[in-house]
Amino acid sequence: MAIRSLRIHPHDNVEVALTDLSVGEWIGTGSTRITLMDDVPAKHKYAIQDFEVGTDIIMYGVLVGMAVVPIRKGELISTSNIRHASGEYRVSQRKTDWTRPDVSKWKDRTFLGYHRADGSVGTKNYWLVIPLVFCENKNVSIIHETLVKELGYQHEVSPYSGLVRALKRQHRSGEPGDVVSSSVDPSAPTGLPDKLFEHVDGIKLLTHTLGCGGTKDDAKTLCGLLAGYVTHPNVAGATVLSLGCQNAQIPLLEAEIACRDAKFTKPLYLLEQQRVGNEADLLHEAITKTFDGLVMANQCKRQPAPIDQLCLGLECGGSDGFSGISANPALGYASDILVTLGASVVLSEFPELCGVEQELSDRCVDEETAERFVNLMKTYQHRAEAVGSGFDSNPSAGNIRDGLITDAIKSAGAAKKGGTSPVADVLDYPEKVAKPGLTLLCTPGSDIESTTAEVGSGATVVVFTTGLGTPTGNPITPVVKVSTNTLLYEKMEDIIDLDAGTIIRGEESIEEAGERILEYVIRVASGEVIAKAEAGGHDDFIPWKRGISL
Structure with missing residues (x-):
């Protein structure tokens, strides 16, 4: 029987519904079996214990909220009964031991890239x-x-030209009714001249x-x-x-x-x-x-390069309640493979690291790097609070509707994109990635501002996870979209490259999905596959004016 709910971490006191659950249903995982007191939509959470006012809400093993009213075991967790809360953090002891993935199948892999005079290798020209x-x-x-x-x-001719011509004919004839959708054919020949x-x-x-x-x-x-x-x-x-x-x-x-x-x-x-x-x-x-x-x-041509020459940007947007348990950890596993091989990966969106600061600080390779991360996070938070908008204002209406009801819940899942490797470096915007391994880059959570910044810091491919769907791209770097759920992948196949909903359905492990993402990244980096954001002409570029943008 398919798993219907999930407790992500052994210390969690809430579980995630993997499918729509009904009031009165007996549900749970392991030894926990409870009767649901409410309908619980897929992606949302329910209490697996009774909560008094002020009780901590724990998810992903960290503090993500606090009860504002008594909550019974089996009740839906919502914005009406909890509020954002996150733990304190400081520079502490280093915790940089980690389990490296087996990379034997990847160590000799190459991609076809553009070799530059400074020793870097591009995925585009x-x-x-x-x-x-x-x-x-x-x-x-x-x-x-x-x-x-x-x-x-x-x-020379837009694929929508047929639609405009049909609308003109209809207007002139005065005939009512809708113009047929066949008037739009993005795949039709449009007179593209020779390059x-x-x-x-x-x-x-x-x-x-x-x-x-x-x-x-x-x-x-x-x-x-x-x-x-x-x-x-x-x-x-x-x-x-x-x-x-x-x-x-x-x-x-x-x-x-x-x-x-x-x-x-x-x-x-x-x-x-x-x-x-x-x-x-x-x-x-x-x-x-x-x-x-x-x-x-035009004199520069693609030549083989080891995949440790890749710089992978890690991005998410339009996130949902499945992001932290499917696409994000799968991308995190792909990140760990690349780090083990000596490549660079970049995790940004500092407002979406709220609640996991202690873990990331502890993972920094030295105290100086940890100090910089802590200082950047606290400065950003204080500036946001000074204008009346702390990190708790980060979740969007779409995030909340699909289960990310506090910033800490959203952040704990978003951080999974960074895998488990040590943090090699911490950068302020718009500094350049200078070290192999995992780099933390201070940017807003805003999708386009953050993607713009990651590319400006050197990302040669960006993988962008999404649960709700977004067409975001970049002018010079391929942006690969990975859906957290299969329904989105099927509904928006014109902008989504890969589906990680296979994890939710139990058809694929996080590790298997991560390897599939990495294989696709290598094909995109080699020019064998065009990412859908690029094919759709989504050349989004928004600089961050260092004000408060969440």
């Missing part, structure tokens, strides 16, 4: 067009649109709303992020447009590039509109130089 300030967004968009169309990177540069994966732009009007620190942080993209292994070169009078000046960008790559040799074209003068002259020069750069970029 893109050219970037970047504004240093929002005033140049129009100009970089003109450059981008012109080049991608004329060089064979853009369909001139076969080894250049595309031309991407990074428009944003920053560069001026903020503080000098805002400008430095933006330049640091942009420098992370310019020096990124997935980037062959870049064209950068500056207006000239903004805070984010060209020398500041150059300094940030030098911090990340002291021997930077990629083609980089820096143009300032106020020096050039005429806008047409600026665009002419930018397009001409970019074309020259593309000629050079």
Whole structure:
């Protein structure tokens, strides 16, 4: 008989419903058998003991909430009877012993990547067009649109053109009714021209709303992020447009590039509109130089590289009550394999590490690294509280609806993406990953801000787990989506790459699913498979302006 509920950790005093459970039903695992006092929807939790007001709610073996009213054994755990709570944390003793996975089947594996002069290896070969300030967004968009169309990177006709034509005919004829869905055919031939540069994966732009009007620190942080993209292994070169009078000046960008790559040799074209003068002259020069750069970029071809050259970003969004028991721990196992092999993995979203700070601090390789993590977490939390919005405000309406009713519940499951390896390094935004192993990167929990930051720090592939579905992608790094449940995978197959709902159904172990994720990552890294976010054109880029974003 299929398992209907799960106690995640032996110390937990709540269990998770793996399917919809009904009031009056006898349920439980192991020696615990109780009568449900409420209907419990799948992904939600129920009490396996009686709680008095103030009793700790324990899940994943950590404090995740506190009872605000008496709760009977068998009652549904909800926002009406518990509130967020998390444990205190401090720098303590190191606990870096861990069980390494067997990696014998992976030790000789390679992927086909783009080898860069600094020794890094990219999974893509893109050219970037970047504004240093929002005033140049129009100009970089003109450059981008012109080049991608004329060089064979853009369909000349949208797959939705048929729908628009049908709507026009209907409007002119005055006939009522719905236009048939067959008017939309994303797979239909759309007149894609021949691609001139076969080894250049595309031309991407990074428009944003920053560069001026903020503080000098805002400008430095933006330049640091942009420098992370310019020096990124997935980037062959870049064209950068500056207006000239903004805070984010060209020398500041150059300094940030030098911090990340002291021997930077990629083609980089820096143009300032106020020096050039005429806008047409600026665009002419930018397009001409970019074309020259593309000629050079096309000389780089995919070559074999060991998989320890991968830098894997670990992300989640639209999480649900299954995230922490299916997709996230499976991704964590894949992370542990990569760490054992000497690769880098990046875990971010600091508001979604609330409640597991002590464990992560203890896993840091030394006290200095642990101190930095603790200080960054406490500073972030204090800043959030100062504007009346602590980490407890993090769960979204969708999270709560699908079982993540406190930030600590959400965080304890989200942290599973980082596996069990020691924490090799802790970075503040937008610093660059510099060590193999697990790195913690300070970012918001906001999906796109966090993904943008992970890529800016060096992630060459991102795996993004989701329980509710999100189309988030990135301009230069493939973002692989993994569903926590099969219903989502079947419903949103156009944006989800892999299904980890097999774990919930008992068809696959966490380890088996983790190995399947890693195999897919290697295929994506080699260009054998195009991640669905990339295929769908989801080029999301949102810099974090270091305010309070949860």
